[in-house]
Amino acid sequence: MDALAGLLDGPRAHGAFMIRACFDPPWAVRVQDEAPLTVMVMARGTACVTPDADGVPVRLGPGDLAIARGPDPYTCGDRPDTAPQALILPGGECRYPDGTSLNGSMDLGVRTWGDRPDAATVMLIGTYLMRGEISGRLLAALPPLLTLPAGVWACPLTPLLAEEIVRDEPGQEVVLDRLLDLLLISALRAWFSRPEAAAPAWYRALADPVVGRVLRLLQDDPAHPWTVAALAAKTGVSRAALARRFTGLVGEPPMSYLTGWRLALAADRLRDSDLTLDSIARQVGYGGAFALSTAFKRVYGVSPQEHRAGHGGGRP
Structure with missing residues (x-):
């Protein structure tokens, strides 16, 4: 067995949470959904992702990709010091910081959420909702947050995901699940080839x-x-x-x-x-x-x- 194939033979999205998030600065969202893994691709603009694990913000630019390993929380925003305007909780529940529900109030159409569809910042986000969709071997090999700059990887799946994520066609969930799996595998294959990747000892x-x-x-x-x-x-x-x-x-x-x-x-x-x-x-x-x-x-x-x-x- 090829070692990398063995490690990556695990992503099996099933009804994954997929969304196109659109924001104008200042903005920040606190993610506490306890999901095992989330993939974020910057389609437009910039963002900062700050994991609770180390508190070190990571800046993402157009085309950059980040993978957050749960269940630890993290915050996405235009700046590290912007106060969160929304909380993402388990089960897809969304609330204001004071606890008031905001479910539905920021919907912008099919799998689109935020301030306005043509906002300055657009992120494509795919979240594996259940731990069983990602093998334990793979999760154990990943840091709390890993990033791939656009300059070191080029994935033809990104524009396809941007096109498919807003479609409302029969069987669309299955299409998006498979795209998310392929995007994740492509990103991890690129990441494991980099010298800074903390591959497992074996x-x-x-x-x-x-x-x-x-x-x-x-x-x-x-x-x-x-x-x-x-x-x-x-x-x-x-x-x-x-x-x-x-x-x-x-x-x-x-x-x-x-x-x-x-x-x-x-x-x-x-x-x-x-x-x-x-x-x-x-x-x-x-x-x-x-x-x-x-x-x-x-x-x-x-x-x-x-x-x-x-x-x-x-x-x-």
Whole structure:
């Protein structure tokens, strides 16, 4: 499996919240919707995004893209010091700062919201509403806020999204869901190729000739009854040397990594398929449903059935 493909094999928008936000300065919106991931593209004008995690504002210009990882709140505005005029809460609820509802009062047409349609600032925003739509492996690899300047990436999907987001056609939600998935994958692929991208340790370790081969063996065939001795034989090093080298680069021993990988795959398949728990267990390397359930609940805090019913609410 290609490592980046494995990491990005997760975005599955389903009825994502999509909107064209239009504002004239001064403006600011406080986002507290607890969504797992939001993609923002500047179609016109500039904006500042300030995550609560570090309080450092990031300026976006025309064509720039930002991805905010939830559930931590953040504020978007023309300036970092502009007081928020609206609060975005879970479930798409919108309120004034004093708590008064503003649902409907700023609607400007199909998926368009704000001051006026031809405002100085226009942002295209796509929000994944449920955690199960984004794999836990991907969320864990992302910072609270990442940005891509227009000068370092060019995505042909942006003008298409701008055109489609205001349409009211049959099946439009599905079209927008797929566009959002493709836009996110395109952006993350560009971001992971940049030196400042904080890729997970296992991703960086793929460059090591020994540990990289072990990681590929585990990722390609998680159902195999791997042991440290078998992996060491495959790579031509001793068990002790492999364990030391793998733990140093990845941050955990080989068998611990394999357990996490198997459970992550199980979590994704519970979310994406109707396969029985026993079938999933055998696909990812467990002897049966009971063994998988025990390990899954120990790591995720919920049973596989609860994870599936809650659309991926459990987290390792």
